[in-house]
Amino acid sequence: MKALELIESWPVVRQLRDGDPHALGPAARSRRSRELHPRIEDAEHAVPSICPYCAVGCGQLVYVKDGDVTHIEGDPRSPISRGRLCPKGQASKSYVQSPLREYEVKYRRPYGTRWEELSLDEAMEMIAQRIIDTRAASWEEKTPDDAPTNRTMAIGNLGGATLDNEENYLIKKLCFGLGIVQVENQARI
Numbered sequence: 001m002k003a004l005e006l007i008e009s010w011p012v013v014r015q016l017r018d019g020d021p022h023a024l025g026p027a028a029r030s031r032r033s034r035e036l037h038p039r040i041e042d043a044e045h046a047v048p049s050i051c052p053y054c055a056v057g058c059g060q061l062v063y064v065k066d067g068d069v070t071h072i073e074g075d076p077r078s079p080i081s082r083g084r085l086c087p088k089g090q091a092s093k094s095y096v097q098s099p100l101r102e103y104e105v106k107y108r109r110p111y112g113t114r115w116e117e118l119s120l121d122e123a124m125e126m127i128a129q130r131i132i133d134t135r136a137a138s139w140e141e142k143t144p145d146d147a148p149t150n151r152t153m154a155i156g157n158l159g160g161a162t163l164d165n166e167e168n169y170l171i172k173k174l175c176f177g178l179g180i181v182q183v184e185n186q187a188r189i
């Protein structure tokens, strides 16, 4: 740093030079704080959305630039959450962009000691075949006292909190259509 720059960076010099003798305004700001800018400043637009993590359904504003999510914050217009998000909702950008996010299907076969990667087609085929076989082997048309059931008790579905309403609706519809009656989800508080 040159001598003049060094002298000008001294707080007392900045206080006197910037008309801020008590250092309550601009003189108290460091270079770093001067260079800070709002995270949403560069966004092209904000898309109103609903936090997908739980059944509260807090309103979100998703800021986007070049088709990428740049920031997510609470939507003050939401009558549910009035601009607030809990830590999960605050971190939901990672749901889209985290480097820890998995993009491959992981499979650990019975008695396996490690995860294997499967293609999506292979995994879907495997799941469909297991459902068909299990359903056929465990189908109950009637109860022991002859009441009609048309169900299988050998398959269940347990959903996670990040499933949204529409996904849960479709899962329940699919399961009931297949005679799967044990359908649960964590998406509730």
Ligand code: SF4
Binding pocket: 051, 052, 053, 054, 055, 056, 057, 058, 081, 084, 085, 086, 087, 088, 089, 090
């Ligand atoms: S996870 Fe948090 S932010 Fe998201 S809907 Fe539930 S309470 Fe709201």
